[in-house]
Amino acid sequence: MTHHINFKGEKTVPVEENQTILQASLAAGIPHYHACGGKGQCTTCRVLVLEGQDKLTPPTSYERTIKKVKQFPDNVRLACQAQVTGEGVEVQRLIRDETDRFILIDDTEENRRSVMGERRKLALFFIDIRNFTPFIEESLPFDVIHIMRRIFALFKNAITQYDGEIIDTAGDGLYAVFGLNSKIKQATESAVLAGLKILSDLTIFNNTYMRPYFNHTFEVGIGVHVGKVVVGNVGIGLSHNLTVMGFPVNIAARLQASTKELNNSFVISAVAYRLLRNPPYAVGCDYLNLKGVSTPYEVKMIGKPYEVKEGAVLPKAIQR
The missing domain is CATH 3.10.20.30 (Beta-grasp domain)
Structure with a gap:
């Protein structure tokens, strides 16, 4: 036949x-x-x-x-x-x-992701350092790189402790995912715990190192979201880094960016917040108009207000 x-x-x-x-x-x-x-x-x-x-x-x-x-x-x-x-x-x-x-x-x-790619539901984590530009302008190149290494080591320690994986770094920020080895609820818990640990560790780092030695402190903005993304490897980097792509990634990045306007260091989507078994106290709730999203996006604020307004130290003539 x-x-x-x-x-x-x-x-x-x-x-x-x-x-x-x-x-x-x-x-x-x-x-x-x-x-x-x-x-x-x-x-x-x-x-x-x-x-x-x-x-x-x-x-x-x-x-x-x-x-x-x-x-x-x-x-x-x-x-x-x-x-x-x-x-x-x-x-x-x-x-x-x-x-x-x-x-x-x-x-x-x-594993199969290396050659096939797959669709997974992950917790997406973006973090960016606030008020870093003034430090760059006032410091020696060695000090800038040295401090960047210290802060990124702090980030990495918290992320890997909670089974997250750093996907990419750009300037003074990075992007990580949680859930490659766990269910989405556990992944979301881990992303939040990693973020809270970073906030706590950064406070200690500021008080014990940055303030006494450099007369400067840092703050960060963190955004967390969950969603289905494509996980794979495009195979063009020397380290063959994992790649995670999809619209939820863009949402997470925009939530991180919204920490400035919301004046809160940790913003999480309401969708992700509802997956938490023991959610941290949310100091506020808001609805954001995000590019590419037709309806306002509900978010929870689980961080703290910023102590220093970014750009406050810049001369008035170049402020926008």
Whole structure:
């Protein structure tokens, strides 16, 4: 009996009984990679099953072994092993040219996010240092870098203590996520606890180090939100840093930015706040008009008012 399989973006090809997906694609002229010769000894022929997963034969012993090592999701199959048993199957080749082959064949990959990407619900955490520009203008380059390293070490310690992962740094701020290894409620709790620890540790750092040695203190703005995001690795950095993208990330960043106008060091979305089992006291609630969001966004303020208005030390002539 002949069935058909649709290769997304390429063509629909016939598949004969007892014929593998790889054999069918090669017969139809599709340049399907198969470095081991279609013997189940590599992963270059793997496909992502978009539809009709139940219309394929069960995974073979070769597939089960490779899946255990590579931790592929269930909808990734080896084309040299899978056969079609019915209509309605659609797949996508994951390695379509030499660039794909270079990116996707990595014997050191630790998990499926490295090559596949996935959608996850995470707690998103943004933090930015306030009143840092005046310190830069008044200090030696060595002191600026030294203090930045001290403060970022403080951030990192709190974030990693609560099982968060730093995704990116930019200037005097950073972006982290929580929930890669936990459920969303625990992730949100962890993000809040990390933020509160940073606020506490920064107060100690100001009182014991910054004020006596530099006659300066720092404050921060923290924004936390939760939502479904895409987690993966674009593979262009030397450290192959994880990438987390999606609209909820933008919301979290804007909440952090709103700490200035709300005059509160820690702003969390009401959506995230409701996930907390033991929420900290919220000193206020507000509705923000955020770019790209049609309705006002409810937020809770769980930090403290700023002691120093950012930009207050600047000469009047250049204030805006």
